[in-house]
Amino acid sequence: MKNVEVAAMLNRIADLLEIKGENFFKIRAYREAVRQLDNLTTEVEAMIRGGRLRDVPGIGEAIEKKIVEYVTTGRLAFLEKLEVDVPPALLELTRVPGLGPRTAKDIYDGLGILTLDALEEVARAHRLQGLPGIKARTEENILKGLAMVKRTQGRVYFPQAWMLADSLLATLRELEGVQRAEVAGSLRRARETVGDIDLLVAAADPVTMCAAFARLPQAAEVIAQGGTRTSLRLRSGMQVDLRAVTPDQFGAAWQYFTGSQAHNVQLRSRSERMGRLKINEYGVFREDGTRLAGETEEEVYAAVGCAWIPPEIREGMGEIDAAAGGPLPALLQAGDLEGELHAHSRWSDGRSDVATMASAAQGRGYRYMALTDHTQSLTIANGLTPERFAARAAEIASVNQAMSGFRVLSGAEVDILPDGSLDLPDEVLASLEVVVASVHTALDQPPEVMTERVLRALRSPHVDVLGHPTCRRLDRRGETSVDMEVVIAEAARTGTALEINSSPMRLDLNDFWARRARDAGVMLAVDCDAHYPAEFDYPRWGSAIARRAGLTPAHVLNARDAEGVLEHCRAKAARVARISR
Ligand code: DGT
Ligand code: CA
Ligand code: CA
Numbered sequence: 090m091k092n093v094e095v096a097a098m099l100n101r102i103a104d105l106l107e108i109k110g111e112n113f114f115k116i117r118a119y120r121e122a123v124r125q126l127d128n129l130t131t132e133v134e135a136m137i138r139g140g141r142l143r144d145v146p147g148i149g150e151a152i153e154k155k156i157v158e159y160v161t162t163g164r165l166a167f168l169e170k171l172e173v174d175v176p177p178a179l180l181e182l183t184r185v186p187g188l189g190p191r192t193a194k195d196i197y198d199g200l201g202i203l204t205l206d207a208l209e210e211v212a213r214a215h216r217l218q219g220l221p222g223i224k225a226r227t228e229e230n231i232l233k234g235l236a237m238v239k240r241t242q243g244r245v246y247f248p249q250a251w252m253l254a255d256s257l258l259a260t261l262r263e264l265e266g267v268q269r270a271e272v273a274g275s276l277r278r279a280r281e282t283v284g285d286i287d288l289l290v291a292a293a294d295p296v297t298m299c300a301a302f303a304r305l306p307q308a309a310e311v312i313a314q315g316g317t318r319t320s321l322r323l324r325s326g327m328q329v330d331l332r333a334v335t336p337d338q339f340g341a342a343w344q345y346f347t348g349s350q351a352h353n354v355q356l357r358s359r360s361e362r363m364g365r366l367k368i369n370e371y372g373v374f375r376e377d378g379t380r381l382a383g384e385t386e387e388e389v390y391a392a393v394g395c396a397w398i399p400p401e402i403r404e405g406m407g408e409i410d411a412a413a414g415g416p417l418p419a420l421l422q423a424g425d426l427e428g429e430l431h432a433h434s435r436w437s438d439g440r441s442d443v444a445t446m447a448s449a450a451q452g453r454g455y456r457y458m459a460l461t462d463h464t465q466s467l468t469i470a471n472g473l474t475p476e477r478f479a480a481r482a483a484e485i486a487s488v489n490q491a492m493s494g495f496r497v498l499s500g501a502e503v504d505i506l507p508d509g510s511l512d513l514p515d516e517v518l519a520s521l522e523v524v525v526a527s528v529h530t531a532l533d534q535p536p537e538v539m540t541e542r543v544l545r546a547l548r549s550p551h552v553d554v555l556g557h558p559t560c561r562r563l564d565r566r567g568e569t570s571v572d573m574e575v576v577i578a579e580a581a582r583t584g585t586a587l588e589i590n591s592s593p594m595r596l597d598l599n600d601f602w603a604r605r606a607r608d609a610g611v612m613l614a615v616d617c618d619a620h621y622p623a624e625f626d627y628p629r630w631g632s633a634i635a636r637r638a639g640l641t642p643a644h645v646l647n648a649r650d651a652e653g654v655l656e657h658c659r660a661k662a663a664r665v666a667r668i669s670r
């Protein structure tokens with residue numbers, strides 16, 4: 090069982106306890122355990138085997154027992170009892186991001202709301218506002234949250250599905266007879282949300298193999314099993330479609346089951362135009378049945394006169410014609426990133442000191458890291474005053490002294506205040522090497538105000554990167570009302586980079602906006618926004634977004650070396666000076 094699943098279980102307990110109105114400290118203990126689990130780089134299962142689970146701060150005896158029961162049996166009696174105690178309607182309502190358990194209970198008690206449809210109706214009629222503690226703003230947030238639920242109805246953001254797929258692949262690869270196991274479908278294409286997990290296995294005897302899939306330990310339920318296909322449901326509710334083929338069919342099947350449907354339809358009509366070739370999950374065939382290709386994807390594409398196409402851009406948006414013209418430009422890979430442009434330390438709300446963050450970044454292959462602590466007005470994140478920035482400089486200098494082959498750049502994640510001014514005086518901003526500017530407060534401003542606020546920040550000669558541009562938190566809230574089209578145009582005009590925040594809670598910008606930015610000539614920064622060392626694993630998600638957006642290393646600011654980044658920052662300041670004259 091993966092840590093994400095355990096964390097989800099603990100979170101659910103906390104939600105249910107909160108709905109029941111249980112003791113605050115008890116609830117907080119579960120939330121803290123979730124936070125600690127998020128930080129772990131080891132799997133809980135391994136820690137249980139080593140008897141080390143209790144060493145994790147925040148996991149005491151009671152929570153440890155529950156985790157062990159859940160991991161070893163796949164069920165938890167305590168949770169099942171809670172689920173009986175709490176009205177199912179309340180669980181339904183708390184699915185809405187931004188709608189906490191307490192508010193959900195007020196709505197349920199006050200208006201007898203049982204479904205999301207009913208909730209939307211009363212919110213639209215402004216009837217929620219009469220309830221205790223619900224302001225116009227809460228009502229608006231609930232409507233936004235409802236829109237998010239609708240958009241992702243039954244679907245999961247891709248990083249979460251990848252983590253589950255990792256665990257499945259590891260199990261599959263150990264099964265007797267499995268020669269190869271890979272992810273296919275929308276997950277391989279790294280679509281923002283996926284409906285299920287599609288997996289493909291190469292085996293000499295596909296039919297026997299598919300029967301074995303039905304016995305995978307991760308399966309909570311077998312939905313369908315027969316022939317060369319098995320469908321399972323995981324404990325999280327996620328569906329997994331497994332298919333097995335013989336090794337000589339693997340490339341054709343992998344191509345076919347990766348999709349997208351639009352891409353496959355276009356490829357098929359191309360192959361028909363090209364001398365009536367037939368392309369399916371078994372291979373590429375001539376009319377007389379001669380098989381031309383099938384073992385690898387490369388040969389399948391070659392058989393229809395195309396270069397291999399990276400899965401992330403197989404959406405039927407012109408990629409086939411491009412690949413018919415020759416090899417496609419190499420899209421960004423996580424390994425192309427040279428450094429991090431957005432990281433926090435204990436000076437603000439990070440959990441580690443500068444040296445720890447720097448060596449973690451170096452450990453993942455980075456050569457520099459801009460230390461971008463928060464600024465003074467963000468008191469909940471322990472934001473820095475100009476004086477504390479000055480004090481921090483000494484620690485940065487000593488870390489730089491001590492490390493070789495790595496450089497910490499001084500930086501800030503400066504708050505964009507509600508009026509669009511920046512939360513540090515110009516001379517302090519000018520003294521920093523890299524400045525990320527972000528919106529963190531007054532998130533509910535109307536579109537004109539919010540957009541103008543961000544534009545003002547982009548026009549500052551000191552702002553090098555706009556952080557998490559839409560401010561969405563996938564677990565909590567939707568995008569601000571900012572007009573991204575306008576922001577992208579201004580980023581292009583001023584030479585400001587836009588961030589792809591790789592945190593699985595943000596994924597901001599997403600592939601759609603990142604592609605728009607690329608097309609407008611804007612540079613992107615693929616950032617971790619790391620607050621502790623394990624978060625330096627996030628480029629896996631950010632680079633997948635970048636690939637879907639069609640970005641090559643040339644489009645990505647932190648694919649340059651530190652000097653290249655600083656050069657970009659100088660060029661931005663010069664450009665702003667020029668255009669504002
Ligand atoms: P999802 O699951 O909604 O996130 O999206 P996909 O693209 O993973 O769709 P899924 O799971 O239904 O099917 C996986 C791939 O298999 C799909 O991208 C293309 C291929 N495929 C499935 N059904 C058909 C079909 O009827 N015709 C063709 N040409 N391909 C199909
Ligand atoms: Ca799928
Ligand atoms: Ca599927």
Ligand code: ZN
Pocket residue numbers: 502527529556557
């Ligand atoms: Zn931020």
